[in-house]
Amino acid sequence: MFYPTVPPRRESAPRKRGAAPGPGPRVALVADRETAAGTSDPYARGVTGPRLVVIGGLPGTGKTTVADELAARVACPVFNKDRVEASLRNDGVTAEQGSWTVAENLLTTLAGEQLRRGQSAILDTVARVAASRAAWRATAEHAGAAFRLIECVCSDPARHRARIEGRIRGIPGWAELTWDDVESVRARWTPWDDERLVLDAVEPVSANVAAALRYLE
Numbered sequence: 461m462f463y464p465t466v467p468p469r470r471e472s473a474p475r476k477r478g479a480a481p482g483p484g485p486r487v488a489l490v491a492d493r494e495t496a497a498g499t500s501d502p503y504a505r506g507v508t509g510p511r512l513v514v515i516g517g518l519p520g521t522g523k524t525t526v527a528d529e530l531a532a533r534v535a536c537p538v539f540n541k542d543r544v545e546a547s548l549r550n551d552g553v554t555a556e557q558g559s560w561t562v563a564e565n566l567l568t569t570l571a572g573e574q575l576r577r578g579q580s581a582i583l584d585t586v587a588r589v590a591a592s593r594a595a596w597r598a599t600a601e602h603a604g605a606a607f608r609l610i611e612c613v614c615s616d617p618a619r620h621r622a623r624i625e626g627r628i629r630g631i632p633g634w635a636e637l638t639w640d641d642v643e644s645v646r647a648r649w650t651p652w653d654d655e656r657l658v659l660d661a662v663e664p665v666s667a668n669v670a671a672a673l674r675y676l677e
């Protein structure tokens with residue numbers, strides 16, 4: 461298991477929701493390989509190739525929040541399982557027909573295509589099933605890309621519940637989740653033993669994003 465030992469770097473200014481990305485730390489991806497050399501930006505140092513980043517965890521633990529902030533800084537796509545599955549449901553693929561599995565498989569395909577082009581991708585999905593996490597690791601290895609797994613948790617159940625119940629995502633065709641939904645996923649949860657970074661959503665978003673950026677190196 462990987463836990464950051466260095467305290468997260470303070471960002472210059474917290475970004476308001478919906479505002480343009482600020483001058484936060486930026487990770488150099490493959491296109492930046494040349495310019496990253498000799499840079500004084502610590503986040504550019506050592507990141508010289510594509511990454512497959514999987515951000516998992518129970519609903520309401522801040523996966524999408526971290527994924528979207530990371531994407532703004534590293535300029536790579538996020539493939540969000542809920543958005544893809546909602547789209548499938550809108551086109552008539554039911555839960556009984558395996559919309560969850562189909563959505564995760566689509567994420568794998570899209571990520572594989574990104575990696576094949578030498579570009580990074582972030583998957584935003586619960587990632588409950590160990591076989592799925594192993595498949596994503598294998599997808600990265602097959603493409604010669606680095607694999608980074610992040611598990612989001614929320615160690616404060618009251619805050620976790622308040623966030624689930626206060627959240628309005630407005631995804632077309634996708635119901636807002638309830639606390640019962642979270643408990644239902646938790647009941648089927650097997651603790652992960654994968655090498656990973658764990659982010660606790662009781663910490664500020666900026667601190668978690670900074671820790672995630674370090675972990676991408």
Ligand SMILES: Nc1ncnc2c1ncn2[C@@H]1O[C@H](COP(=O)(O)OP(=O)(O)O)[C@@H](O)[C@H]1O
Pocket residue numbers: 517518519520521522523524525526612623624626627660661662663664665668
């Ligand atoms: N570290 C945090 N501090 C404060 N609020 C947070 C934090 N992480 C997430 N949130 C809020 O909690 C809610 C759930 O986060 P979200 O990213 O949608 O979770 P998930 O994608 O895991 O379901 C959102 O309203 C989000 O703004």
Ligand SMILES: [Mg+2]
Pocket residue numbers: 523524525542584
């Ligand atoms: Mg989400």
